[in-house]
Amino acid sequence: MWRLYRPRGIVTRAWGVLAAVRVLAMPKTGSCAARASVTAAFLVVGCGLATAGCGDALRDQAVAALGPEDPRVPPGPLHRSGQPCLLCHQQGGSAPSTFSVAGTVFVDATAKSPAPGVSVIVIDRAGAAFTATTNCAGNFYVRPDSFIPSYPMWVTLRAGSVQRDMDSASYREGSCAACHAGARGPASAGPVYLINDPKVEVPPPPCR
Amino acid sequence: MGPRNFASFESLTWLGLPLVLLGCQNDVSTLDDNQGNGRLAVPARNVFPSVADAMQLHCGTLDCHGQVGRNMRLYGQFGLRLDPKGDPLGQVTSTAEYDACYASIVALEPEAMSQVVQRAAPPDTLAMVRKPRGIEEHKGGQVVVEGDALDRCMVGWLVGQFDANSCTAVVQTPRPEPDAGP
Numbered sequence: 001m002w003r004l005y006r007p008r009g010i011v012t013r014a015w016g017v018l019a020a021v022r023v024l025a026m027p028k029t030g031s032c033a034a035r036a037s038v039t040a041a042f043l044v045v046g047c048g049l050a051t052a053g054c055g056d057a058l059r060d061q062a063v064a065a066l067g068p069e070d071p072r073v074p075p076g077p078l079h080r081s082g083q084p085c086l087l088c089h090q091q092g093g094s095a096p097s098t099f100s101v102a103g104t105v106f107v108d109a110t111a112k113s114p115a116p117g118v119s120v121i122v123i124d125r126a127g128a129a130f131t132a133t134t135n136c137a138g139n140f141y142v143r144p145d146s147f148i149p150s151y152p153m154w155v156t157l158r159a160g161s162v163q164r165d166m167d168s169a170s171y172r173e174g175s176c177a178a179c180h181a182g183a184r185g186p187a188s189a190g191p192v193y194l195i196n197d198p199k200v201e202v203p204p205p206p207c208r
Numbered sequence: 209m210g211p212r213n214f215a216s217f218e219s220l221t222w223l224g225l226p227l228v229l230l231g232c233q234n235d236v237s238t239l240d241d242n243q244g245n246g247r248l249a250v251p252a253r254n255v256f257p258s259v260a261d262a263m264q265l266h267c268g269t270l271d272c273h274g275q276v277g278r279n280m281r282l283y284g285q286f287g288l289r290l291d292p293k294g295d296p297l298g299q300v301t302s303t304a305e306y307d308a309c310y311a312s313i314v315a316l317e318p319e320a321m322s323q324v325v326q327r328a329a330p331p332d333t334l335a336m337v338r339k340p341r342g343i344e345e346h347k348g349g350q351v352v353v354e355g356d357a358l359d360r361c362m363v364g365w366l367v368g369q370f371d372a373n374s375c376t377a378v379v380q381t382p383r384p385e386p387d388a389g390p
Contacts, residue, residue, distance in 0.1 A: 169269065188270070
């Protein structure tokens with residue numbers, strides 16, 4: 001029976017320990033108020049512990065799946081290109097700064113080279129627009145104090161004479177890589193890229 | 209409250225829990241009413257592709273219901289693909305994908321949907337109407353306004369008054385264009 005119903009998880013175990021301590025600490029005699037206050041105290045402590053242990057497990061798992069930092073690229077504007085920025089750069093996330101929209105633009109669909117200097121134009125349902133520019137890693141980011149799109153939002157890339165429009169809107173996701181993760185497949189639109197036809201479209205010059 | 213009363217209070221708490229659980233059980237007992245009798249009404253399948261195409265653009269993107277983790281899971285050309293070799297923006301939505309979308313939607317709340325289809329309940333009985341209208345908490349926020357094109361498209365289909373023009377209007381709505389570049 002114990003095998004069937006053994007407590008699972010740190011929170012369950014913590015509650016079990018607290019309940020046992022409460023029984024031991026409960027005065028055998030005394031007023032109801034004293035007993036009630038002991039119970040209340042343990043409830044407060046227990047709820048506090050439970051709350052402290054309640055992070056966003058799914059987000060933590062997703063962040064862990066991204067792997068460690070590339071040792072050649074220190075954390076900053078150039079790091080983790082192609083990854084879903086807002087996993088960490090959001091309220092409650094592990095990064096010190098928050099973004100409302102962020103991502104990486106590559107030169108072409110192979111995603112081997114970043115596309116610097118690309119204007120990323122975000123347009124929301126209200127027609128408000130904001131333009132960010134990609135850096136040497138192809139990364140761009142929009143801070144909430146600059147612009148928060150009213151979803152849905154559409155995105156257009158522009159560099160020189162090349163313009164690439166996103167075919168469908170984003171309805172709630174600020175990280176490009178949430179939908180443009182890795183290779184193109186049944187659940188991914190593939191990397192965000194600028195040049196579709198290298199014969200007629202000129203990519204931006206690389207960073208020096 | 210003395211010690212005895214406090215003990216009684218604790219006992220009542222433990223007695224109350226099963227009662228609460230029993231109360232919950234009663235809430236779902238109505239499921240038996242339609243179990244296996246095959247009489248649940250569903251909206252039309254033949255016109256569904258137009259509805260699905262409209263929903264695809266507003267509900268079925270990869271960041272929303274174009275995900276395998278969704279109960280209302282939408283497949284299609286601009287989102288999640290059913291074919292493991294498919295990809296967004298590849299082939300147009302297939303019949304199998306329309307079938308999968310249809311099955312996903314009609315299986316969400318079969319009894320409630322049956323009532324809506326038979327006009328025994330208002331359309332906003334259904335979560336698929338309440339959520340996009342913003343009546344019920346929706347992670348994607350309010351997506352439609354009652355009476356707009358997508359709302360008319362979905363609700364018309366649900367109540368047997370399919371409105372092709374509304375569905376087409378949704379699909380043909382142009383995306384906002386950025387100002388002309390340099």
